[in-house]
Structures are given as structure tokens and as C-alpha cells.
Amino acid sequence: MEPTSKTTVFRYGSDDRSESVRKTLKEVHAALNEKGYNPVGQIVGYLMSGDPTFITSHRNARNLIAAIERDVILEELIVHYLENK
Numbered sequence: 001m002e003p004t005s006k007t008t009v010f011r012y013g014s015d016d017r018s019e020s021v022r023k024t025l026k027e028v029h030a031a032l033n034e035k036g037y038n039p040v041g042q043i044v045g046y047l048m049s050g051d052p053t054f055i056t057s058h059r060n061a062r063n064l065i066a067a068i069e070r071d072v073i074l075e076e077l078i079v080h081y082l083e084n085k
Contacts, residue, residue: 021076024064031061047074 025043032039035056046054047070055062065073 017072018076018079021068021073022080024068025073027059028055028061028065031056031059034058046070 028043029039032042032055035058037056042054042056043065046052046065050070052062052066055065057063
């Protein structure tokens with residue numbers, strides 16, 4: 001494959017996807033908090049490693065977060081962060 005000087009354009013999802021990610025993160029955050037974990041640290045660990053054991057199975061949190069691709073979660077976090085700064 002030849003190197004290219006063109007930039008690839010990446011488009012992120014819809015408002016529905018944003019709301020789905022937001023709702024899931026809130027539910028996962030609540031479940032981690034209820035179990036006594038540091039929710040932010042656990043979610044970061046999951047996003048960085050892909051290891052689902054960073055997320056508790058309490059309240060089905062592990063399955064909820066695993067249903068969304070990690071890159072989609074990161075996109076939504078970055079968009080939200082930049083729009084609210």
C-alpha cells in the first residue's frame with residue numbers, strides 16, 4: 001500500500017447515538033458507584049484496555065457498555081468535552 005498525503009475524514013454519529021452513549025455511561029457510572037468503585041477510573045481503564053472486567057456486572061453494566069464500541073464512546077466524550085468548554 002502506498003503512503004498518501006490525503007487526510008481521512010471521520011464522521012461521527014447522530015443525536016440518537018449521543019443520547020444512547022450518555023444514558024449508558026450514566027447507568028454504568030451509577031452501578032460502579034453503588035459497588036464502591038471509582039467510576040471514572042474504572043471507565044477509563046475499560047476504554048484504554050478493552051478489558052470488560054473493569055466494569056462491574058452489577059445492574060448489567062458490563063453488558064450495557066460492551067454493546068457500544070469503545071471508539072464510539074471516546075468520540076462522544078471528546079465531542080461533549082469540546083462543545084462544553
